Structure formats: structure tokens, C-alpha cells
Amino acid sequence: MDKFSDMTMFVSIVKRQGLAAAGRDLGLSPATMTARLQALEERYGVKLLNRSTRHLGLTDAGELYYKACLDILDNVGEVENLIQNGMKEVKGPLRISAPKDIGKQYIMPILNEFVAQYPDVVPYLYLDDRISNIAESGRDIVIRYGELVDSSLISRRLSPSRRVLCASPEYLATHGTPLKPEDLAAHDCLVMLRSNEELKTWHFQERDKKVSITVSPKRFSDDGEIIRQWALEGAGIALKSVLDVQADINSQRLVTVLNGYMKNFNTSTMVSSADLNVVYISKQFQPKRIRLFLDYLFERFPELLEKSGDLRS
Incomplete structure (x- = not known):
């Protein structure tokens, strides 16, 4: 069995919290699921799951493998979406979070201009800068003051400030x-x-x-x-x-x-903690609408600042 199928199976086991339930989703018998999981663990020489009659839990190695599987399957899904829907298609939700002042004065007009160019993009603008876990927030782009602690995310300075x-x-x-x-x-x-x-x-x-x-x-x-x-x-x-x-x-x-x-x-x-930054999750196959908006944001934001007469002294 190929590694991609094993990843799909393992993710299903963890999400469904059981081999039998995952097997029903995948059309596989409990015996087949057990055999494939054992073969997977033997291949890597580690135990991936701790199982009892009532509980299923990830080992340290299992948690590492599970997270890697999610990232790989997500990227593959994005590629398939691009192929099926066309590389030039720009549509879907765009979820952005920003502080209220910045959001209303700068981000909202930039977002309005962007959506006028790409009417199939559906914007969600959250006026809130108190997000503690960006990776789990469901936001595509977070605009915030201050430095970035999580090194797994990408942070680009949108504007110096004081x-x-x-x-x-x-x-x-x-x-x-x-x-x-x-x-x-x-x-x-x-x-x-x-x-x-x-x-x-x-x-x-x-x-x-x-x-x-x-x-x-x-x-x-x-x-x-x-x-x-x-x-x-x-x-x-x-x-x-x-x-x-x-x-x-x-x-x-x-x-x-x-x-x-x-x-x-x-x-x-x-x-640096006064600077305005744009934070987002790095994905190799990032949806085109997000990449285009980031480019547009970094182009238009300095222009709006210049119009407002930003103080640099």
C-alpha cells in the first residue's frame, strides 16, 4: 500500500477515534485496518497509537506523524483544487483580522478595492487584534502590532511605526x-x-x-x-x-x-514592537486569492499612508 493511502488511513483513525469507524469511512474491514496499522508501525519501527477498549491516543511519534500527514494531505488537496478549478480562478473566502483603527482607516478601503477587481472573493474582516493562536483561528491573514513569537508562521512588516x-x-x-x-x-x-x-x-x-x-x-x-x-x-x-x-x-x-x-x-x-506586521501561515500551495491580496496590500498600504501624511519624525 502506498504512503499517501497510509496517511489518509491514519488521519481517519485519529479523527474518528477508532479503527472500526475509520474503516467504515474507507470501506475497509476492521481486520484490514488493524493489519495496515501494524504494517505502518513496523515500517517506521515506532508505536504510533496507544489503544485500549475505550480510548485511542497518539504517542509522541504518532502526534508528529499525524501533524505531518495533515499538512501533506492539505497541500495535495489544494493542488487538486487548483487543477480542477483552474489556476486563474480567484474565488472563495478571504478572512482577515486587524486592529479596529487600522482596519477601518486602511484595510477596509484596500479590501473594497480588491473585491471590486475580484468579485467572486468573499471578504471577512474581523476588527480584532487579540488573537492568541493564529494557526487555530481560521484567519488567512492577521494584521497586528508587535513581534511574532510563533516561528512556524510568516511575519512581514507592513509599516514601521512608533x-x-x-x-x-x-x-x-x-x-x-x-x-x-x-x-x-x-x-x-x-x-x-x-x-x-x-x-x-x-x-x-x-x-x-x-x-x-x-x-x-x-x-x-x-x-x-x-x-x-x-x-x-x-x-x-x-x-x-x-x-x-x-x-x-x-x-x-x-x-x-x-x-x-x-x-x-x-x-x-x-x-520593533510598535511596528505593524502581516502574519500568515506559510503554505506552498497557498490559494491564489490570498497571494494576490497580500501583494495588493503591500502595494496599496504605503500609498494610503502617504496620502494621510504619515509622521516619520
């Missing part, structure tokens, strides 16, 4: 403008929540000098767009990505303060 402290002119006229980080202790600050963690310790760097300030939160939210809206309404000072608030700065609805300092929510990576 954090800015900003407030409305009305707030600063009433409460004064902070001239050094320590002055923030006397100000109302708008603080992000990340996985229920209050990001109220802000870190500053001026040349070689570093200082960390625990601010006095006036309001909390786990939604960056709400933090931005509160700042626009004069509720306090916010620490935001410049990409999120660029249009507000250009129109003078928001004013940046403490511009001589590099700012972030952590100290270990003051610069």
Missing part, C-alpha cells in the same frame, strides 16, 4: 502640557487592557536614559478605537500607534506631547 502620546487641544488647554515623563503623574491617562492586564506602566527612552512611569488611569478599555475616541473627546492622554491617530494629528484634533522620547508599553523592544 508610539506617540496624544491628547486633544482642549484637554491640554485645561490641564497643561507635560514636559517630562514624570509630569504624567498629574494627568488623566487613558489605559489599554491586554488580556485583562492593565498597561499603565509606560516606558520612555531619551538617548541612553530610560525611565518607566506608572500613570494614573482615568479610563480603561481593551479596544484601541475607544481609547482614541476618548482622547478626541478630551478625556485624557493616550499612548497610541502613530498610524492609528495620524489623520487626527494632521487635522489637529489631537496633539502629540513628549515628542523627544521614544515610548512603548515594554522595555525590551522599544522600536
Whole structure:
């Protein structure tokens, strides 16, 4: 029996949690399934499954083999789909996740343009940047701030960015403008929540000098767009990505303060953790709609930034 058939059989056994159930799906008798599994284990000289009358579990070797089988079968399925439906066909779902500010200001118009060119693509835009496991999220593309921990994924920088402290002119006229980080202790600050963690310790760097300030939160939210809206309404000072608030700065609805300092929510990576990245699962036979959208995204995003007058200083 060929290796591809063995992979299909093994995946079916694991998913169906039993040789008999998998055999019914494949049209094979329990005896045949048992013999083939034994032959598979003998070929590699390892035990792949721990079996009892009530339970079936993967060994360490079995888990490794199972994951490899899923990847191989997925790639083969994608190739078959391309062959059957035509290499030029661009259709199907496109699932994208992005922070709210970036999603509404930049990703949505880019996605609208792309779908106008490829009307058989069905977009799903999730305005959420709190995904913890991208591989299991079901999203094709995740746009997020910060660095990538999972080395099995592909991460490309969409745009360099930096954090800015900003407030409305009305707030600063009433409460004064902070001239050094320590002055923030006397100000109302708008603080992000990340996985229920209050990001109220802000870190500053001026040349070689570093200082960390625990601010006095006036309001909390786990939604960056709400933090931005509160700042626009004069509720306090916010620490935001410049990409999120660029249009507000250009129109003078928001004013940046403490511009001589590099700012972030952590100290270990003051610069790169503020950059905007595109994360996706690397697949040799990635659907054409995803490849085309990635190309279009990296082409159009800088153009929209230029129109908005992105601050680089």
C-alpha cells in the first residue's frame, strides 16, 4: 500500500477515534485496518497509537506523524483544487483580522478595492487584534502590532511605526502640557487592557536614559478605537500607534506631547514592537486569492499612508 493511502488511513483513525469507524469511512474491514496499522508501525519501527477498549491516543511519534500527514494531505488537496478549478480562478473566502483603527482607516478601503477587481472573493474582516493562536483561528491573514513569537508562521512588516502620546487641544488647554515623563503623574491617562492586564506602566527612552512611569488611569478599555475616541473627546492622554491617530494629528484634533522620547508599553523592544506586521501561515500551495491580496496590500498600504501624511519624525 502506498504512503499517501497510509496517511489518509491514519488521519481517519485519529479523527474518528477508532479503527472500526475509520474503516467504515474507507470501506475497509476492521481486520484490514488493524493489519495496515501494524504494517505502518513496523515500517517506521515506532508505536504510533496507544489503544485500549475505550480510548485511542497518539504517542509522541504518532502526534508528529499525524501533524505531518495533515499538512501533506492539505497541500495535495489544494493542488487538486487548483487543477480542477483552474489556476486563474480567484474565488472563495478571504478572512482577515486587524486592529479596529487600522482596519477601518486602511484595510477596509484596500479590501473594497480588491473585491471590486475580484468579485467572486468573499471578504471577512474581523476588527480584532487579540488573537492568541493564529494557526487555530481560521484567519488567512492577521494584521497586528508587535513581534511574532510563533516561528512556524510568516511575519512581514507592513509599516514601521512608533508610539506617540496624544491628547486633544482642549484637554491640554485645561490641564497643561507635560514636559517630562514624570509630569504624567498629574494627568488623566487613558489605559489599554491586554488580556485583562492593565498597561499603565509606560516606558520612555531619551538617548541612553530610560525611565518607566506608572500613570494614573482615568479610563480603561481593551479596544484601541475607544481609547482614541476618548482622547478626541478630551478625556485624557493616550499612548497610541502613530498610524492609528495620524489623520487626527494632521487635522489637529489631537496633539502629540513628549515628542523627544521614544515610548512603548515594554522595555525590551522599544522600536520593533510598535511596528505593524502581516502574519500568515506559510503554505506552498497557498490559494491564489490570498497571494494576490497580500501583494495588493503591500502595494496599496504605503500609498494610503502617504496620502494621510504619515509622521516619520
